Amino acid sequence: xxxxxxxxxxxxxxxxxxxxxxxxxxxxxxxxxxxxxxxxxxxxxxxxxxxxxxxxxxxxxxxxxxxxxxxxxxxxxxxxxxxxxxxxxxxxxxxxxxxxxxxxxxxxxxxxx
Amino acid sequence: xxxxxxxxxxxxxxxxxxxxxxxxxxxxxxxxxxxxxxxxxxxxxxxxxxxxxxxxxxxxxxxxxxxxxxxxxxxxxxxxxxxxxxxxxxxxxxxxxxxxxxxxxxxxxxxxxx
Numbered sequence: 001x002x003x004x005x006x007x008x009x010x011x012x013x014x015x016x017x018x019x020x021x022x023x024x025x026x027x028x029x030x031x032x033x034x035x036x037x038x039x040x041x042x043x044x045x046x047x048x049x050x051x052x053x054x055x056x057x058x059x060x061x062x063x064x065x066x067x068x069x070x071x072x073x074x075x076x077x078x079x080x081x082x083x084x085x086x087x088x089x090x091x092x093x094x095x096x097x098x099x100x101x102x103x104x105x106x107x108x109x110x111x112x113x
Numbered sequence: 114x115x116x117x118x119x120x121x122x123x124x125x126x127x128x129x130x131x132x133x134x135x136x137x138x139x140x141x142x143x144x145x146x147x148x149x150x151x152x153x154x155x156x157x158x159x160x161x162x163x164x165x166x167x168x169x170x171x172x173x174x175x176x177x178x179x180x181x182x183x184x185x186x187x188x189x190x191x192x193x194x195x196x197x198x199x200x201x202x203x204x205x206x207x208x209x210x211x212x213x214x215x216x217x218x219x220x221x222x223x224x225x226x227x
Contacts, residue, residue, distance in 0.1 A: 031213055043202060043217040056212060091157060100206065100213035106156035
């Protein structure tokens with residue numbers, strides 16, 4: 001069974017550009033989470049989908065970040081326009097409903113220069 | 114609000130040394146506690162967990178005991194190997210109201226030298 005897959009593994013963009021990160025959860029997992037680790041600090045929660053609905057987006061830093069999960073399958077996280085402080089590792093995780101220990105992807109390292 | 118504090122790293126040990134990574138938490142209710150590990154080039158993996166006071170989680174020679182009186186969940190291993198070199202994260206999920214949302218500490222980098 002495939003795990004949580006994230007694309008790309010690494011992205012380097014210039015300040016002001018747009019980047020879209022993608023997460024493919026484990027098949028059948030309705031819960032999908034996005035997290036971010038910035039500059040060696042703690043991993044911070046960004047948001048939580050249940051199927052295609054945003055259950056909790058309390059961790060989204062500002063309106064430059066837009067997360068979608070159309071059809072309740074894969075999810076995208078778009079940063080537009082990117083700023084230097086957006087650099088970090090973005091993790092995606094998924095779990096089945098009722099099983100609240102998620103599986104994580106390998107992360108996308110975003111570098112904004 | 115809920116939070117997790119880990120000892121700062123990096124921690125550098127020789128092979129076969131004893132490891133302790135401290136983790137304390139602040140939470141209302143009865144959280145579940147976790148240790149996650151990220152090996153170089155890989156994603157986060159669940160290492161062990163404990164869901165109630167005095168529970169001991171264990172895996173791959175690592176152990177941690179849920180201490181409610183000291184609000185701690187320290188990670189220990191009796192004899193580390195080079196292959197244990199990784200970043201270790203302590204985390205919790207809230208209870209009641211658990212949605213699977215994890216609150217992490219800042220991570221502790223462990224380097225084990227031969």
